[in-house]
Amino acid sequence: MKSFATPRISLGPLDADAAAGLIAAAADVSLVLDQAGIIRDLAFSHEDLAREFDGPDSWLGRAWSETVAKDSRAKVEAMLARDPLKDPARDTARWRHINQLTTRGASIPLLCSVAPLGQAGRHVVFGRDLRPLSQLQQRMVEVQQSMERDYSRLRQAETRYRLLFQMAMDPVLILDADQQRIMEANPAAQRLFGRNARRTPSRTLAEVFEPGDRLAVQTLLANVRSAGRADDVTAHLAESGEAVVVSASTFRQEAGLLFLVRLSAPAQGGAALPDSQAKMLKVVQVAPDGFVVTDASAQVLTANAAFLDMAQLTQEDQARGEPLDRWIGRQGVELEVLLTNLRNRGAVRLYATTLHGALGGQVEVEISAVSVMNGGQACFGFQIRDIGARSRPAARAADGATRSVEQLTELIGRVPLKDLVREATDAIERLCIEAALELTGDNRASAAEMLGLSRQSLYVKLRRYGLGDLDEQQG
Template sequence: MKTFATPRTSLGPLDADAAAGLIAAAADIALVLDEAGIIRDLAFSHAELAREFEGPEAWLGRPWIDTVARDSRPKVEALLLLDPPADQARWRHVNQLSARGISVPLLCSSAPLGTAGRRVVFGRDLRPLSQLQQRLVEVQQSMERDYSRLRQAETRYRLLFQMSVDPVLILDAEQQRILESNPAAQRLFGRGARRSPGRMLSELFDPTGRAAVQALLTTVRNAGRADDVTAHLAEGGEAVLVSASTFRQEGGLLYLLRLTAPGTTAPSLPDAQDKQLKVIEVAPDGFVVTDSGAQILTANAAFLDMAQLTSEEQARGASLDRWIGHQGVELEVLLSNLRNRGAVRLYVTTLQGEMGGQVEVEISAVSVMNGGQPCFGFQIRDIGPRSRPAARAAEGATRSVEQLTELIGRVPLKDLVREATDAIERLCIEAALELTGDNRASAAEMLGLSRQSLYVKLRRYGLGDLDEQQG
């Protein structure tokens, strides 16, 4: 141990208080022991550590070895040796016990104090270091768990990739070069299977299919999704259905292509899609799917009831304008909007049944792509019962307008405006009474009138049996 060369000159005369201050400042906890190892005094560098031990004054007069954990007693004995071996470590890890029995880790070293056999023990609080070590261990364990999950996920991915019955390719999005291909893809490409990784995607398809697949990839990259396209292979000319999606890996964009090989049985629908089809089949609103020429591909039971058909076969293949609108004009307007906008909402028209029945319907429609070809889906709702009050009100309004038109030139404008106001007010009251089933209280609330004001207006326009209502 290297000590000061000229302590008397450099440090000067030190009294006991100055020495005590130096000792207390040199460690988090300092113990003064006599020649028997009994604690005669102690000091703490900060009050928080003193509170942790809760009354360390109880250590005074006790052997230091009795205040530490059992596993630390051999270390205390080694620190208290008067003539320790030269190879013995100067600092030892000691677990100091508090009054509550809590173990506080300290890094301790001892040094002689004067000539009376006394020693001073310097202790450094190891809890911050222990907390850092604990966090390091927790982080390492968390990383090991994450690595384990990643390895398991990669194993599952590899297994699914290899066992997939559909040919699957993984491409670099920038160069469109094949990075990986599963065994099904290698079998599909025949003699070029072994050299599939590294090949350009354009080499796999004929010129027409190459353009279709390129358009598919561009759409997927820009919009996130696209409908499947049909392409022919360059080797053999077989037709395959190509679907694509994107994902990111190591900061780069990759394509995942799935090819449905010829003769491959289509996979069964997921449960969620199967349930959706069942819901559409039994829905109270009509649902029809047609091709781009409005030829019916499928229809549910509600549409068959409205069209007065007994089976779906009667509708399949027929044009939808056979039942919708008048002479095909309205359906052409509907299809034109679908082709231009992709969707139509709440289009009101009529549906003609096979037996001569006619119902007012409200149509919402959407255009989707299926296998590269557009098709239309129509939701058809019967609105006859709810549209009749409005229709009758419209008829009444038409009659009132005709009557007002006849008055033009015969009466002043202010009288004509008053007549129009009265006509509108009468129509609103009639509509409110019809909607509420002739309930005067509900009609008054709907119109924002008091019941008395409503009765005054009913008398004015001669509506209803007021004597019976008030009686």
């Protein structure tokens, strides 16, 4: 122990009260023991700690070894038996962990040290409360155990998925999304690449396929990265020329994006379809609604019989390769609006427009459309339904009936503005006449005066709109 060099000069004369204050401030718990180890006085650094010991004054007059737990009594006896003045070599081990008991039997850990006091054989025990440190250590142990459990679960999950990756029957590749470089390949993929399997981890995915198929594969990866999904593409391996179906998905690892690419053999039988899909195609061919498939530029690829009938065509070859706006909409404007919504949203429902036949016929139709990917390229499917029978407003009858407001609204974009204005004016005029007749109790003279018309002008308009019984009035 290194003591003060000149304590009498640096500290000056200290009385008992000053010494007691220093001892109490030096530790959380301070005990004064006589030469027999009996507690003669005690002090606490704060009142809360004294209350936790629940009446420590009962320690006075008792041996210190009697107030500690059984596992700490040997330590207390050893600390009191040591004399640092006679045995300075053992002074470095003066701090010991002591479990101090409260009157209720609870154990509070203290880090204690014993120092001699004066020449009367007395000692001072300095105790530091270890509970904050113990709680911190306990929390660290709990956190460490929780982390170990999490690491164990992660290791087990990684083992399971790596086993699945290795045992997968289809070739599977893991790519770096930025450079599209192969990071890992399962045994099935290594067998597929044959003699170049060792070079696989250092190659980009494009190098695996023939030059003519690389653009389709890169488009597939770009669509998966941006949209999260894309239709499979068929490509040929550069070494063997074997055709494989390429599908891809993305996942994140260590804040980086990776591709999971699966290579599978194409379906047997070439373009043969399952029986259920073949039946569905037959139903589409004979469906009463028109169905058209176009490419991304709205050029017709195929059309069913119902569409050919509405377009006044006799053969599908007359429609194939032609732009769809040749029949849909007015001057291509409406179809362009439809295609814009289709590209942005992926699907459009119940779009009302007009279909013009090759022989001059015109049909009011309702279109639902969807965008799909095929071989890395977008194509559009259009379902076209003739709604003329239920939505076309009845032509003005001989009695002069006008269109309703709802019917006028449906005509926007289909007829010129001047015709709409004329129709709207007629509808408003008829409503005003009907209201005037109702207010006047069907009195023509009063109604004409209310409307600012002559009786003859009112009769002309009544006849025009088919209102009232004119023959009875005139008679």
